[in-house]
Amino acid sequence: MIKRILSYLWPFTTKVPSDHSGTMEITWVNGKKMLNTKNANYSFGALHDVMQFALREAALKGDEHILLLGLGAGSVIHIVREEFQLKNKITAVELDAKIIELAKKEFYLDKHENIEIICADAYPYVLQEIKKYDLIIIDLFIDNKVPEQFYDELFWKNILRITKHDGGIIFNTMIHNRESDIIKFISDRIKDAGLEVTIHRHIETNIVLIAKGKINSKSDIQ
Numbered sequence: 197m198i199k200r201i202l203s204y205l206w207p208f209t210t211k212v213p214s215d216h217s218g219t220m221e222i223t224w225v226n227g228k229k230m231l232n233t234k235n236a237n238y239s240f241g242a243l244h245d246v247m248q249f250a251l252r253e254a255a256l257k258g259d260e261h262i263l264l265l266g267l268g269a270g271s272v273i274h275i276v277r278e279e280f281q282l283k284n285k286i287t288a289v290e291l292d293a294k295i296i297e298l299a300k301k302e303f304y305l306d307k308h309e310n311i312e313i314i315c316a317d318a319y320p321y322v323l324q325e326i327k328k329y330d331l332i333i334i335d336l337f338i339d340n341k342v343p344e345q346f347y348d349e350l351f352w353k354n355i356l357r358i359t360k361h362d363g364g365i366i367f368n369t370m371i372h373n374r375e376s377d378i379i380k381f382i383s384d385r386i387k388d389a390g391l392e393v394t395i396h397r398h399i400e401t402n403i404v405l406i407a408k409g410k411i412n413s414k415s416d417i418q
Contacts, residue, residue: 216292217338222302231269231298236340239269239303242400243368247272247335250366250404251280253396258282260330263358265289265318267296269303272333277308287312287329289321319345328360334367342369347378349385356389364408365391370401379403 209223221232230241237243256276264272267290276282290296293315299305305313314321318336332355336346345351359365365386382405383393391409 212294212298214292214294217295220294220298222298229302231295231303233339236337239271239299240274243268243335244271244275246368246399246402246404247333248275248279249396249399250333250368250406251275253394253404253406254331254364254366254408256280256282256284256331258284260363261285261287261327263287263289263325263329263332264335265322265333266335266337267299267313268335269295269299270305270308272335273305273308273311274303283310285310285312287314289314289316289318291315291317319351322351322354322358325354325358328358328363330360330363332359332363332365334365337370340370347382349381352382352385356386359389359391362409364406367405367407369403369405379405 209221212220212222214220217233219234223230223232228240230237231239232241251272262272262276262284264286267273267288273286273288276284276286288311290299290313296313296315299313305311318334334346334355336342355365367382379395383395386393386405386407391407393405393407396404396406
């Protein structure tokens, strides 16, 4: 409580090492606690604003099962539970065990019910998953970059395979030089599966792709 009050005068930062994300920072500023890396906000800063926008646009309902790829400190879970007051089942996949630890210890993630947290690499997880989800949120950054494998055809083929027929997808990314080619490839793949796609540029510094609709039968993996 004292740090929260004093953070309106000056920020407090604690540095935490991570095998996957380098040195992370837990920072109190203007009464808010955030998780940052050297070049990016992981939770409860600009990323939180991006996810607020995306979840509003996705028209989230309380009975949908969400697959969250990339937990961070739990911005998405906080938005769903505290801001939207929804009780969706949420399965979160996070590679970095240190981030999961911080999410529980520093951001009190354990207070929320109906949440499953899995420490795993999202790429093989998606390839092996057999459940289907109402909404898949892809928020997979290492610092300020999305690893290349999360743009490839095999990953997206399996994302579509585990999306329910009337489900949706949120993809949060930050692309520069190859932006148009990559976004077009992903967008075309999703449209071929029968979903409507909207690309929102300049949400903070990010690009957010939101897909929703009915996947047609020809999109099923053979």
